[in-house]
Amino acid sequence: DAKTTQPPSMDCAEGRAANLPCNHSTISGNEYVYWYRQIHSQGPQYIIHGLKNNETNEMASLIITEDRKSSTLILPHATLRDTAVYYCIVRSYTGTASKLTFGTGTRLQVML
Amino acid sequence: SQTIHQWPATLVQPVGSPLSLECTVEGTSNPNLYWYRQAAGRGLQLLFYSVGIGQISSEVPQNLSASRPQDRQFILSSKKLLLSDSGFYLCAWGDRNQPQHFGDGTRLSIL
Numbered sequence: 735d736a737k738t739t740q741p742p743s744m745d746c747a748e749g750r751a752a753n754l755p756c757n758h759s760t761i762s763g764n765e766y767v768y769w770y771r772q773i774h775s776q777g778p779q780y781i782i783h784g785l786k787n788n789e790t791n792e793m794a795s796l797i798i799t800e801d802r803k804s805s806t807l808i809l810p811h812a813t814l815r816d817t818a819v820y821y822c823i824v825r826s827y828t829g830t831a832s833k834l835t836f837g838t839g840t841r842l843q844v845m846l
Numbered sequence: 847s848q849t850i851h852q853w854p855a856t857l858v859q860p861v862g863s864p865l866s867l868e869c870t871v872e873g874t875s876n877p878n879l880y881w882y883r884q885a886a887g888r889g890l891q892l893l894f895y896s897v898g899i900g901q902i903s904s905e906v907p908q909n910l911s912a913s914r915p916q917d918r919q920f921i922l923s924s925k926k927l928l929l930s931d932s933g934f935y936l937c938a939w940g941d942r943n944q945p946q947h948f949g950d951g952t953r954l955s956i957l
Contacts, residue, residue, distance in 0.1 A: 777948030836889035
């Protein structure tokens with residue numbers, strides 16, 4: 735499974751964009767990049783995923799470099815409720831099941 | 847829409863006691879089901895996954911077992927709990943090409 739590297743923590747002012755980086759230099763051509771977040775004492779929440787192209791949904795944008803060795807999750811207008819641990823994951827498949835390998839993520843603190 | 851239920855939300859058990867955690871999914875059929883564990887301050891570790899009734903794959907050797915007696919039911923069990931079994935247990939469902947979605951978890955404390 736491809737491994738990911740994320741900074742352990744980041745701060746962001748409320749209302750500003752939060753840009754969370756992730757390195758996945760060993761990613762394979764058919765592996766997707768997934769982002770989840772976990773608010774304290776809750777289960778992880780799916781945010782967004784992508785293969786090659788940049789993606790955007792109601793929660794965030796995902797920018798993947800052309801060589802696919804890194805990506806950035808963008809929360810365009812961070813709020814206090816976005817304070818959470820953000821996990822960047824490369825998704826591998828085993829037969830008909832897919833496995834998510836979670837690292838330790840980035841703890842994002844949104845401040846007033 | 848699909849929903850996933852886990853219970854109980856919290857559990858305190860003595861060392862050596864048995865364990866049964868249940869997870870059920872609604873609104874989908876033949877989902878892939880997963881059990882993860884999260885130790886304090888760490889990332890999630892995949893324990894088991896199942897692609898169908900009676901089909902269980904184990905990711906790490908441990909004191910736990912899993913069963914899938916029905917299509918949308920996934921059970922995590924132990925005959926004798928160890929202190930090291932403490933943690934936050936999460937059930938998830940998903941299909942091959944769809945994101946996995948997680949339940950709210952069970953926080954297990956072993957005394």
